[in-house]
Amino acid sequence: MLRFILIRLGQAIPILLAIYTITFFMVRAAPGGPFSQERKVAPHILEQQMEYYGFNDPTYIQYFRTLWQHISFDFPPLTSYPGLTSKDIILDTFPVSLELGILAMFVAIAIGLPVGILAAAKKNSLLDYAPMSFAMIGICLPTFVIGPLLALLLGVWLGWLNISGWFSWSDRILPALTLGLFYAAYIARLTRGGMLEALNMDYIRSARAKGASERAVVLVHALRGGIMPVISFFGPALAGLISGSFVVETIFQVPGLGRHFIQAALSRDHSLILSTVLFYAALIIIANMVVDIAQVMLNPKLRYG
Amino acid sequence: MSVQIELETEAQPRSPWKDAWFKLSENRLAMIGLGGFLIMVSLCYASPLFYPHSPTFQTLSFGATPPLTMAIEVRYDAEAIEPDETITPKEFSDLYAENPASDVTRIRDGEILDINGIVFRKSPKTHLLGTDSHGRDLMARIFQGGRISLGVGFLATFVSLLIGVLYGSISGYVGGKTDAFMMRLVDILYALPFLILVILLMVVFEGSDHQLLLIFLAIGAVEWLTMARIVRGQVVNLKNQEFIEAAKATGVRTHVIILRHLAPNILGPVIVYATLLIPAVMLLESTLSFLGLGVQPPNASWGTLIKEGAEKMMVFPWLLIVPAAFFSITLFSMNFLGDGLRDALDVKSSKD
Numbered sequence: 001m002l003r004f005i006l007i008r009l010g011q012a013i014p015i016l017l018a019i020y021t022i023t024f025f026m027v028r029a030a031p032g033g034p035f036s037q038e039r040k041v042a043p044h045i046l047e048q049q050m051e052y053y054g055f056n057d058p059t060y061i062q063y064f065r066t067l068w069q070h071i072s073f074d075f076p077p078l079t080s081y082p083g084l085t086s087k088d089i090i091l092d093t094f095p096v097s098l099e100l101g102i103l104a105m106f107v108a109i110a111i112g113l114p115v116g117i118l119a120a121a122k123k124n125s126l127l128d129y130a131p132m133s134f135a136m137i138g139i140c141l142p143t144f145v146i147g148p149l150l151a152l153l154l155g156v157w158l159g160w161l162n163i164s165g166w167f168s169w170s171d172r173i174l175p176a177l178t179l180g181l182f183y184a185a186y187i188a189r190l191t192r193g194g195m196l197e198a199l200n201m202d203y204i205r206s207a208r209a210k211g212a213s214e215r216a217v218v219l220v221h222a223l224r225g226g227i228m229p230v231i232s233f234f235g236p237a238l239a240g241l242i243s244g245s246f247v248v249e250t251i252f253q254v255p256g257l258g259r260h261f262i263q264a265a266l267s268r269d270h271s272l273i274l275s276t277v278l279f280y281a282a283l284i285i286i287a288n289m290v291v292d293i294a295q296v297m298l299n300p301k302l303r304y305g
Numbered sequence: 306m307s308v309q310i311e312l313e314t315e316a317q318p319r320s321p322w323k324d325a326w327f328k329l330s331e332n333r334l335a336m337i338g339l340g341g342f343l344i345m346v347s348l349c350y351a352s353p354l355f356y357p358h359s360p361t362f363q364t365l366s367f368g369a370t371p372p373l374t375m376a377i378e379v380r381y382d383a384e385a386i387e388p389d390e391t392i393t394p395k396e397f398s399d400l401y402a403e404n405p406a407s408d409v410t411r412i413r414d415g416e417i418l419d420i421n422g423i424v425f426r427k428s429p430k431t432h433l434l435g436t437d438s439h440g441r442d443l444m445a446r447i448f449q450g451g452r453i454s455l456g457v458g459f460l461a462t463f464v465s466l467l468i469g470v471l472y473g474s475i476s477g478y479v480g481g482k483t484d485a486f487m488m489r490l491v492d493i494l495y496a497l498p499f500l501i502l503v504i505l506l507m508v509v510f511e512g513s514d515h516q517l518l519l520i521f522l523a524i525g526a527v528e529w530l531t532m533a534r535i536v537r538g539q540v541v542n543l544k545n546q547e548f549i550e551a552a553k554a555t556g557v558r559t560h561v562i563i564l565r566h567l568a569p570n571i572l573g574p575v576i577v578y579a580t581l582l583i584p585a586v587m588l589l590e591s592t593l594s595f596l597g598l599g600v601q602p603p604n605a606s607w608g609t610l611i612k613e614g615a616e617k618m619m620v621f622p623w624l625l626i627v628p629a630a631f632f633s634i635t636l637f638s639m640n641f642l643g644d645g646l647r648d649a650l651d652v653k654s655s656k657d
Contacts, residue, residue: 015493023505030509140636142588144595144608145629148615152626156619163619243500243592250596251615261501262596265508277501 001296005289012285019281020070020274024063027270053079066271070278080267086275089260094279096166097256100175100248101241107180108187113230115184116191120199120226121218131188138185143244147178147251164253175252179244183237187230195226224298231298235291239284325573328649335645341638345631349451357430358442360449361603364391372435372443372623376428391428434627438617443624446605447631453606454632457521458587462579464525465586469532470575474567476533477540488537491530499527503589507598520599524586535578539571573650581643584636591632607632 041049050056053076054065069075075085115135119128151174155163165171198204199222207221245258253259257276264272319327329335370393377397378388417426434443476487506523510516543549544567552562591608593599600606607628614625 018493022502026502026505026509136640137637140584140640141633142591142636144592144611144615145633148611148618148625149629151615152618152622156622239500246500246504246596247592262504262598265504266597268508273505277505280501 001293004296005293008289008292012282012289015285016278016281020067020278021063023274023277024066027268027273028059030268049079053077066274070275075275076271078269078272080264080269080272086272089272090257090275090279093255093257093260096254097245097249097258099172100179100245100254100256101238103172103176104179104183104241104244105237107176108183111180111184112187113191113227116188117195117218117223117226119188119192120195120222121214123196128192132192135185135188138181139189141182143178143182143247144251146181147174147248150174150178151251164251166252166254171252175248175254178251179241179248182244183240186233186237190229190233191226194229195222198222198225201225228295228298231294232291234294235288238287242280242284325646325649329645332645332648334641335649338638338641338643338645341634342642345451345635345638346455349448349455352445352448356445356448358432358445360441360445360605363439363441364436370432370436371621372433372627374432374435376430376432378426378428380424380426388428397425435623437613437624438621443627446610447607447628450605450607450610450628451631451635453517453600453604454587454591454608455635457517457524457590457600457606458583461521461524461528461586461590462582464521465527465529465532465582466575466579468525469529470536470571472529473533473536473538474540474571477537478544480541480544484537484541488534491533494530500589500592503527503593504596504598507593516601517604520590520593521586524589528582528586528589532575532578532582535574536571539574540567543567543570577643577647577650580639580646584639584643587632587639588636 054062057065066076073087075087078084078086078089081089115131119131122128151161151163154174155161161174162171163174166175195218199218201222204217204222207217212221242258245256246262248254249256249259250262257279260272261276261280264276329339375394376391377394379390379392380388417424419425432442432444434447437443437446472487472491476484503523507516507520510519549562549566552566557565587607590599591606591611594606594608595612597612600609602609610628611625611632614621614628618625
């Protein structure tokens with residue numbers, strides 16, 4: 001297992017390097033530097049700024065210097081937040097995004113898993129068709145349609161919730177619901193599919209023959225196998241959660257990393273763009289690794305095979 | 306001889322494509338999807354022929370009027386062909402509040418009112434879905450946005466189809482180390498956070514004239530990975546089967562084998578995946594536009610319209626609801642059609 005983890009970590013390094021290189025040159029290729037969008041400043045001040053942030057050095061020096069800064073976790077000051085570094089921004093805002101993501105995943109599992117199990121256990125009944133039709137709707141509707149519509153319904157018309165902000169616990173409901181509903185629908189479909197397959201297995205027949213109760217058959221015996229597709233979905237789900245957080249944080253004015261990434265991209269803050277992209281990439285790689293390990297640990301076939 | 310007779314008495318065998326069409330037409334949801342999709346496409350592309358409003362014409366006095374807002378034509382000279390002005394019913398009532406003849410319902414019923422020599426009549430151009438905050442007709446803007454959203458969907462899908470099929474079939478047909486290397490590359494690309502790279506790409510080329518072109522190139526270049534995997538899997542499966550070997554053994558030339566025997570067999574999954582890819586691409590484009598990184602004004606896609614609607618939903622909810630409904634119906638239709646096609650064409654599901 002340790003060897004497996006080490007190999008995966010070793011593969012991660014060239015991937016991160018490739019992402020760094022692509023991002024570095026893509027950002028440099030953009031027309032308009034980090035100082036071009038603000039109001040005109042005097043040339044000698046601009047020159048001072050260019051010198052201070054190191055934009056006057058040759059590109060290859062900038063490339064390796066920035067690379068080393070990321071390896072040694074010693075970040076330069078940002079152009080869009082003078083005095084702060086990428087580390088400050090990420091440490092400040094990522095917890096907000098993380099909280100949003102965890103709440104959304106909680107919503108998704110709390111709705112999706114029971115609905116999927118029930119639909120599989122009561123196959124071809126109303127309890128199967130009705131929730132699965134809703135799941136289809138949930139999958140087709142994009143986040144940026146569900147979000148404003150939910151805000152319109154719960155925030156504007158019913159007046160129960162604030163439609164933006166991130167202050168009290170009730171401000172968490174709308175963003176978490178918006179981000180989580182798609183995954184709830186997806187998890188419900190995956191659970192149903194996995195459970196149906198598991199319920200057809202021979203070991204389920206054996207369990208029934210032994211006299212296990214229906215509840216035990218479904219929730220203990222079948223669920224272990226039936227939940228596998230859901231677990232392998234968590235890896236890709238994280239990448240989706242990240243892009244979803246861009247949209248949700250923009251809709252509901254949540255002060256998370258996603259919104260700051262969009263802002264950094266729009267204001268051409270080279271350093272912040274690079275750091276956030278690398279941070280997201282590392283996050284996705286680690287999450288995929290954890291999912292792979294979890295799969296091996298949960299599935300005896302992979303463990304001994 | 307007897308075999309010959311048996312064959313002749315049997316019913317004409319259906320071709321696999323006819324069989325698939327038969328299965329598809331039995332699937333009610335898929336047919337609803339097909340119908341919805343065709344209606345949307347024809348509405349969006351044919352609307353300039355029959356819809357009287359222009360998506361760019363602004364009448365500021367008509368700022369954000371609700372659906373079914375009637376326009377009133379004003380003529381200072383009763384004989385004039387073109388109206389001198391077009392006003393809203395509210396403006397009309399405000400202007401002539403004291404005059405007992407100023408009854409909007411009479412104009413709505415088709416009466417032509419003459420107040421102090423100024424002639425008012427109902428305009429045939431009612432704003433069916435109201436107007437946006439600049440007084441542009443919302444329906445016309447939705448049709449225009451649909452042309453862009455659907456257009457990006459089709460073109461980007463075509464780009465990814467081209468790359469994916471080429472890459473996948475080469476990888477599958479050549480096999481061996483080339484195949485292993487090419488597929489490993491796809492695995493690595495899968496791990497990249499692509500939306501982030503697309504966002505960066507959009508920022509890099511922000512404001513350039515070819516931004517629309519760039520959007521579907523960027524999206525197409527991102528979405529080909531799954532297509533390449535599917536095609537490669539099909540080709541690897543097929544190339545060792547007996548009928549291909551038989552064709553080779555009887556001396557059929559390579560390009561004929563590829564066109565005649567391989568292509569029809571990979572066409573099914575490719576069609577299914579392409580159908581499902583179109584809504585996925587439209588979703589990606591609209592997400593970018595919603596974030597302000599995609600289609601830029603004066604162009605509009607459904608994503609831009611929903612973004613504008615979301616900003617004004619507190620006061621003018623229809624600006625959000627109507628474009629969202631059009632977009633959702635299109636996505637539903639495409640997904641239902643794609644699922645139906647998968648059931649009708651997929652080799653896997655027809656075996657078990």
